[in-house]
Amino acid sequence: MDTVVLRIDPEIAVGGISGKIYNEVTYIPLQNSKECVIGEISKLEVVDKFYIVFDRGLDQIVIFNQDGSYHAKCVNIPGLHKNSGMANNFNFNIFGDLAINRLKQEIFVKTNLDRENLYVFNYEGSFKRKVPLEASSPIKRFWGFAFLDSARCVYNLNSSSLQQRTSEAIDYMIYYSNNFLVEQKKELAYDPKTIAKGGDVQVTFDGPFYQSGSGNKCFFTRSYDYNLYLIGEKGISQVFKMLLPIDYSVPNDFLTNEEKYKAKRAEYLDVNRQKVYSISDVYNFGDYLFFRLNNNRYDEKNIFLYNLKTGSLLNLAKVSPDESTFFLPAITSNNSIKANDGNYIYSTFSSLELFNAHQAIKDRNPQYSAQLKHYFSSQTHKSNPVIVRLKLQPNL
Numbered sequence: 001m002d003t004v005v006l007r008i009d010p011e012i013a014v015g016g017i018s019g020k021i022y023n024e025v026t027y028i029p030l031q032n033s034k035e036c037v038i039g040e041i042s043k044l045e046v047v048d049k050f051y052i053v054f055d056r057g058l059d060q061i062v063i064f065n066q067d068g069s070y071h072a073k074c075v076n077i078p079g080l081h082k083n084s085g086m087a088n089n090f091n092f093n094i095f096g097d098l099a100i101n102r103l104k105q106e107i108f109v110k111t112n113l114d115r116e117n118l119y120v121f122n123y124e125g126s127f128k129r130k131v132p133l134e135a136s137s138p139i140k141r142f143w144g145f146a147f148l149d150s151a152r153c154v155y156n157l158n159s160s161s162l163q164q165r166t167s168e169a170i171d172y173m174i175y176y177s178n179n180f181l182v183e184q185k186k187e188l189a190y191d192p193k194t195i196a197k198g199g200d201v202q203v204t205f206d207g208p209f210y211q212s213g214s215g216n217k218c219f220f221t222r223s224y225d226y227n228l229y230l231i232g233e234k235g236i237s238q239v240f241k242m243l244l245p246i247d248y249s250v251p252n253d254f255l256t257n258e259e260k261y262k263a264k265r266a267e268y269l270d271v272n273r274q275k276v277y278s279i280s281d282v283y284n285f286g287d288y289l290f291f292r293l294n295n296n297r298y299d300e301k302n303i304f305l306y307n308l309k310t311g312s313l314l315n316l317a318k319v320s321p322d323e324s325t326f327f328l329p330a331i332t333s334n335n336s337i338k339a340n341d342g343n344y345i346y347s348t349f350s351s352l353e354l355f356n357a358h359q360a361i362k363d364r365n366p367q368y369s370a371q372l373k374h375y376f377s378s379q380t381h382k383s384n385p386v387i388v389r390l391k392l393q394p395n396l
Contacts, residue, residue: 002238006306008313009245010293013304015318018325024344024391025325027354028068029375030384036062036070038384041348043206044338045100050123051387052100052107059093061107063125068387072125080113097143099209103150110145118180133180142175146209146218148233151179156208156220174220176235187236188222188229194258196224200265202277204294211340212284219282224255224265228282228291240289242279248293250275273297283340285392290316290345292336303336307396314396326366328357330388338387347388355381 018025030038030053039057046052050071051064059082061074074095082094096112106128107121118131145155154176172186201223210219212230220229220236226249228240250268254261261268269277273296281292287309293302301317316337321327331337331347339346358376368376375386 001236004238004240004308006240006242006289007311008242008304008306010248010302010304010313010315011245013313013315013318015315015320017320017322018330019322021314021316021319021393021396022324022330022390023393024389025330026389027326027328027369027372027375028066028387028389029351029371029379030064030068030387031070032379032383033070036064036073036384038062040350041335041338041385041387043098044346044348044387045098045211046339046341046344046346047100047102047105047123052098052123054095054098056093056095059095061095061098061109061121061125063123072123074107074109074121074125074127076127077109077111077113077119078127080111082113097145099145099147099153101147101150103147108145108147110142115141131180134177134183143203144208146211146231148176148216148218148231152184152233153177153180154209154218154220154231156222173222174229174231174236185235190256194256196255196258196261196265200261200263202266202269202294204278204280206338207278207280210280210282217284219284221279221282222255223278224250226276226279228279228289230284244276244293247274248276248295250277269296281336281338283337283345285340285342285345288392288396290337290340301333303331303333305396321361323367326368326372327361327364328354328366330390344389344391347390349386349388351379351383351385352381354386 039055041053042056043054053062063072065071077094080094083092091112093112095109097110099108105123109119116133120128122128142155142157145153147153156173171189173188176185177183203223208221212218217232220231226242229236230238269275276293276295278294279291280294283290287307289306289308291304301315303316305314305316316331317333321329332349332353335348337345338348
């Protein structure tokens with residue numbers, strides 16, 4: 001297994017201006033109508049013709065055409081009904097998570113209301129079939145999954161799903177299966193007696209797998225671990241080992257020393273707010289690696305682009321808007337990079353964020369595109385989010 005060491009110091013990451021960083025910037029407002037109201041873009045999947053939006057807040061999957069117009073929606077799973085008393089509890093959502101089988105053009109849904117099955121929809125939002133999960137496998141408790149080809153899938157058994165007084169012998173974090181039927185391989189062994197578990201694990205909701213722009217590869221990350229695991233059809237093929245300054249790093253045994261840190265990790269991170277508890281939003285784009293460092297300093301600008309050839313580090317949240325972005329921001333620290341299709345990277349904004357930015361730059365008299373002119377004249381700060389499609393400058 002190839003290991004690449006990355007020395008990352010957030011303090012020396014540079015900024016820049018948008019026109020020198022991005023070759024193309026396109027703002028794509030999502031259609032706003034009664035049939036396609038979006039609360040938030042919890043996860044964005046970009047496929048050949050569509051944007052697939054997972055909205056955890058409103059418990060739905062909405063599919064838009066690439067011009068932002070509404071296409072279809074996955075609303076219900078046959079036979080499952082959410083308890084109205086649990087409407088604001090994500091743990092009882094109908095749509096718990098999703099993964100895209102791009103080769104079959106299907107959306108696989110993991111629901112919180114039925115742990116025995118996955119539910120499959122097509123890109124028209126129509127329910128197609130139910131896929132039973134193997135009864136004898138721990139697969140029913142996985143957290144996050146991704147397809148590596150038309151049948152082979154990788155999924156994660158996160159230690160946060162283990163209870164504090166567990167006696168279970170789950171000793172691997174990554175499992176591979178074929179059509180969720182045959183367990184083919186498992187990797188990243190751990191001792192369940194010593195690893196952080198339950199509420200002691202700080203998690204981010206948009207991972208732990210990130211498609212790398214290639215259909216048969218994805219990155220995997222986990223809490224308190226600064227390794228980025230690149231997964232291909234045969235398993236983990238490469239590890240990017242990130243070395244952070246001591247001011248940003250948790251202790252080396254923070255993940256695996258229950259005797260020392262059990263029930264104390266959250267307090268430690270609250271006191272040491274600069275310490276990074278996870279790395280998320282990891283994407284590879286040519287010679288560039290995108291990632292986000294997550295800590296408890298909420299004012300932190302922490303979205304980075306690392307040049308794998310030169311070792312240079314760019315803080316994308318410090319890139320200043322200019323004429324190329326109509327003086328609007330291209331990336332927000334709230335949402336980071338949401339997707340990478342191999343040609344473009346994608347960020348998202350709420351309409352509130354974009355209208356606030358619009359108000360702040362009125363004195364600059366920005367020359368908006370026709371699409372943005374229509375958006376600002378016809379929508380409000382309560383309208384649907386906006387997707388931003390970005391292409392990097394060559395030889396950045």
